[in-house]
Amino acid sequence: MGAQKPRGGLSTGVLMSLIKTTTEFQNLVRCAEDGDFEAQYNLAELYRCGGYVVLRNYVEAEKWYLPGAEQGRRDAQLGLALLYLRGLGKRVEGMRLLALVGKQGDSYACYELAKALLQPSGQDRDPVAAYVWFCLAETYGTACEKEIQKLESELSTEQILGAQLRAR
Numbered sequence: 001m002g003a004q005k006p007r008g009g010l011s012t013g014v015l016m017s018l019i020k021t022t023t024e025f026q027n028l029v030r031c032a033e034d035g036d037f038e039a040q041y042n043l044a045e046l047y048r049c050g051g052y053v054v055l056r057n058y059v060e061a062e063k064w065y066l067p068g069a070e071q072g073r074r075d076a077q078l079g080l081a082l083l084y085l086r087g088l089g090k091r092v093e094g095m096r097l098l099a100l101v102g103k104q105g106d107s108y109a110c111y112e113l114a115k116a117l118l119q120p121s122g123q124d125r126d127p128v129a130a131y132v133w134f135c136l137a138e139t140y141g142t143a144c145e146k147e148i149q150k151l152e153s154e155l156s157t158e159q160i161l162g163a164q165l166r167a168r
Contacts (some may be wrong), residue, residue: 025053032064040064041076048083058087069097077101078109085116095124102133107140114147127151128159135167 028046031039044064050056061083068076077097084094095116101109114133117126131151134144152160 022053035067037068037071037073037076040067041073041079044068044076044079048079048087058083062088074101074104074106078106081109082112085112091116091124102136105140107137107142110134110137110140111142111144114144127155128163131155131160131163132167135164139167 025046028039028043032043041064044061046054047057047061047064062080065076065080065083069080078101081094081097081101084090084097095113098109098113098116102113110133114130114137117124117130117133119125131148134147134151138144138148155163
């Protein structure tokens with residue numbers, strides 16, 4: 001089960017196959033510096049993944065995701081949220097961004113937020129909220145039946161009914 005991450009620019013694999021030389025990379029940087037959103041997003045993706053002409057660098061990835069995220073671009077907000085959760089350790093901000101994108105109907109953001117809410121080490125572990133976000137992810141098109149059934153076996157009837165009301 002799980003969701004496929006939607007992408008704003010080129011897929012990272014395609015992007016990496018196109019950016020093979022320092023000159024191509026410098027051209028991408030120039031476009032990003034000129035304010036081209038797609039170039040900024042693609043540069044952020046390159047830095048997040050690393051490879052070919054650029055080393056993985058989460059700080060640089062954040063720098064290039066931020067302009068689009070601040071402009072309300074969902075793909076940049078999602079990329080930044082995942083970077084915060086998985087790379088930079090800014091859990092609270094990452095979860096806030098996932099909720100923001102999820103409320104706009106993005107099933108992958110809902111799914112990732114639900115998973116984050118179930119992390120055993122998280123101080124903000126909340127199985128009821130996770131149930132809500134898995135239900136929303138399913139409503140928006142991501143198959144979450146396995147995750148929902150597992151939570152239903154752990155939650156009380158009252159918790160389930162309350163969460164279903166919240167998910168509407």
